[in-house]
Amino acid sequence: MKTTPEHDARMAKITFASVYPHYITKVEKKGRTKEELHHVIRWLTGFDDNKLQELTDEKATFETFFMQAELNPNAHLITGVICGYRIEEIENTLTKQVRYLDKLVDELAKGKKMEKILRAA
Template identity: 60%
Template sequence: MKKNRIFTMALGSVYPHYITKAEKKGRTREDVDTIICWLTGYDLEALHTHITNRTDFETFFEEAPQLHPNVTKITGLICGYRVEEIEDPLMQKIRYLDKLIDELARGKAMEKILRK
């Protein structure tokens, strides 16, 4: 079975787009980093190591210390699919991240994005 192209994409190639999307709406790189660290359990140093080393999404999520326990509270549409109904576990994790970045860019409060 052929892997989805996004699985082999480097986080470092997508990360600048996350930053740009956030900054266009007055949010910061630190906000993006906070979201990614919250979701994956990485600390900032480990996150930036993966970005610099151009780790692919599959490896990035496989090596993630632990998805946040509130990840199941992330719901809604992303790329035309309900994120909570995506069957492939890796694709779901990637779409969770996309959904959180979208919420950030839409101006949602950080406490709500982080499901506090």
């Protein structure tokens, strides 16, 4: 499935604060922890707990969120389907980055080992 310009614009405007509680609920419901979630987010973005709190408090959009991130050099190794989209086929950079995060949260919730989630060599 190919993203549309409207879809990409919608993704850019979503606030991290609006989805973050859902990420926590999703992973905790499956027996994972908020600390593990933060570890995964830190791996992808470089954000520590204080920066995550700051971005949440200021209701940063995903556009701002990923503009400030230092994406992990191995992020391109995140592949597969999430929300009906094959990540490696997404052309819009920001939409791809949001889907990277979604995929990591999904893998965490599914019980994957941390070294697999973090694409350890």
